[in-house]
Amino acid sequence: MYNVSSVFGIQNGYKGFYSSNYLPLTPNSVNDIHKRGGTxxxxxxxxxxxxxxxxxxQDHGINQVYIIGGDRTQKGAYEIFKEIRKRGLxxxxxxVPKTIDNDIALSMETMQAQAVADGQTPLPSAEVVSKVLSQCSSNNTFLKNAGLSTPSSKSSPAREAALRRQLNAQKQSSAVLHDHLEELKKKTVAAxxxxxRTASLFDxxxxxxxxxxxxLQKFGHVITTGIACQP
Known part of the structure; x- marks a missing residue:
């Protein structure tokens, strides 16, 4: 339909354009990749x-580039587009928006995982996501790449208590700052x-x-006139 003779996948992100092999993608090679974890x-x-x-x-004669990722990936795509337009190619x-952070404006959520009721067979992709997200070990590569923290289940209560203490401290600090600001406003109004009043007094x-x-000018004029008129 689109007169595309071949499709290649660029490995290892943007660097893969010039430091990795181009991976041929065919219907057979991508038929079941949605059942695997990762990329x-x-x-x-x-x-x-x-x-x-x-x-x-340009060297590989590529005329269509599809870039999948989040907001930073899309910013990179825009820079590539600008360079292509600059060269007149x-x-x-x-x-293509694909982000677990959902940080791309005007796009729907691109990744969801819903609980599966007992006795129901989940979709393969949902099952993979569920297993990945249920791993709370510090060696969870998926969560690390996503920039998410991976505390162990044993440390969850302690971590929650620490977060609450931090939140309370921030609230107290905000209250103190608010009081300082109000006092400064009062001093500013008084100043x-x-x-x-000083400006009014000066005027x-x-x-x-x-x-x-x-x-004084009038008085001086009167004295001068009086002296001049004496016989």
Missing amino acids: ILGTSRGGHDIKKIVDNI KVSVAG DEVLE ELQKQEQESHLM
């Missing part, structure tokens, strides 16, 4: 070179009132000084 392509974070990526896209770049003194100066 057959691998992942990576940051440290990629946009120009090298576009160089390899006829290459389409499409971003403004003093400045306003009054200037007015009195001008009036005194004018009176």
Whole structure:
């Protein structure tokens, strides 16, 4: 339908464009990958070179690029698109949202795991996700890659108590800060009132000084005139 002769998967994230082998993807090779955990392509974070990526896209004659991932991945896709447009290449770049953080605007949730009732057989993919998320060991690679903490079940009560203490401390600190801010506001209002009274007094003194100066001028004029008119 789309006149696509071949499809390749880029291994190990953006770096894979220039440091890994391109993995051929066929209907047979991807037929049951949804039943496996993890990713057959691998992942990576940051440290990629946009120009090298576009160089390899150009060298391999790729004309469609589909990039799957979260918000940072999509930002990288936009940078690739800008470099492609800069070079005038006829290459389409499409971003596919896929994030367990749900941090991409205007997109629906991309990953959900729901409990399965007794006696029901879950879908293979749901079963894989359930097993992965139920592992609470510190060696859980999936949760580490997702940036999630992996406390053991034994330390959960202690961790919960520590979090509550931290929350209470933050609340107390916020209350103290709020009181300081209110006190500062009062002092600011008082200072403004003093400045306003000082400015008003200064204006009054200037007015009195001008009036005194004018009176002195008139008085001097009267004395001068009186002296000049004496016989």
